[in-house]
Amino acid sequence: MAMPDVETLAELTDLTIPLYASIALGKLRAKTGEFFTIVAGLTEDLAAQLKARALDQSDTELQSKTSDHERFGLNSYEEWYSQGRVPFALVDGAQQLAALIWFGPKPVPTDSEQTITDISGDWDTTALRSYIPHRGKGLMRPFFNFAWNAYHRLAPERRLWMQTNQDNVQVLALTEKLGFVNYGRRAENGRILLVKS
Numbered sequence: 001m002a003m004p005d006v007e008t009l010a011e012l013t014d015l016t017i018p019l020y021a022s023i024a025l026g027k028l029r030a031k032t033g034e035f036f037t038i039v040a041g042l043t044e045d046l047a048a049q050l051k052a053r054a055l056d057q058s059d060t061e062l063q064s065k066t067s068d069h070e071r072f073g074l075n076s077y078e079e080w081y082s083q084g085r086v087p088f089a090l091v092d093g094a095q096q097l098a099a100l101i102w103f104g105p106k107p108v109p110t111d112s113e114q115t116i117t118d119i120s121g122d123w124d125t126t127a128l129r130s131y132i133p134h135r136g137k138g139l140m141r142p143f144f145n146f147a148w149n150a151y152h153r154l155a156p157e158r159r160l161w162m163q164t165n166q167d168n169v170q171v172l173a174l175t176e177k178l179g180f181v182n183y184g185r186r187a188e189n190g191r192i193l194l195v196k197s
Helices: 044-055 060-065 068-074 077-081 140-154 169-177
Strands: 005-008 023-029 035-040 086-091 097-105 123-130 159-164 180-185 192-196
Touching (some): 005 140, 097 140, 140 169, 169 180, 169 192
Parallel strands (some): 123 159
Antiparallel strands (some): 086 097
């Protein structure tokens, strides 16, 4: 099977994407041969799919390892988006939400087991979500690299961090491959702090 590859369709020219606007930026071909579209911004339909996925109790992994039930299921996408978030979606051939990555301003926490020696500058947080039935297909690494390159090209001065549960072995392995450094558990919530090198 071939490794996933991504073809650029367009370049993102502005990080201020209007609510419910979506820009097709790339095509990702999975190892399975399936094609996915990478978009910046979510249409109303994709935002509705995001809410439905957040409320889906049968996705026990999503429910146990994220706050999406509250973030997108109980609260509004509009409220979340108004915090300066820039979402990137991976959409399958049936126009279904396959994965989501977002970036947005948020100071890096300073309560991890290991000290970040330099917390200067402007920081963004990120999160990665992969949805059934596409979870485990090897899509997240090429999807993240494409989304981060598109975002970082327009905001090169910004630094990136994320956090995950300490038992989220798949995300910890993936983020290591993506160049994140593990700073250990946070005192506030016990989650692992990861900083992009």
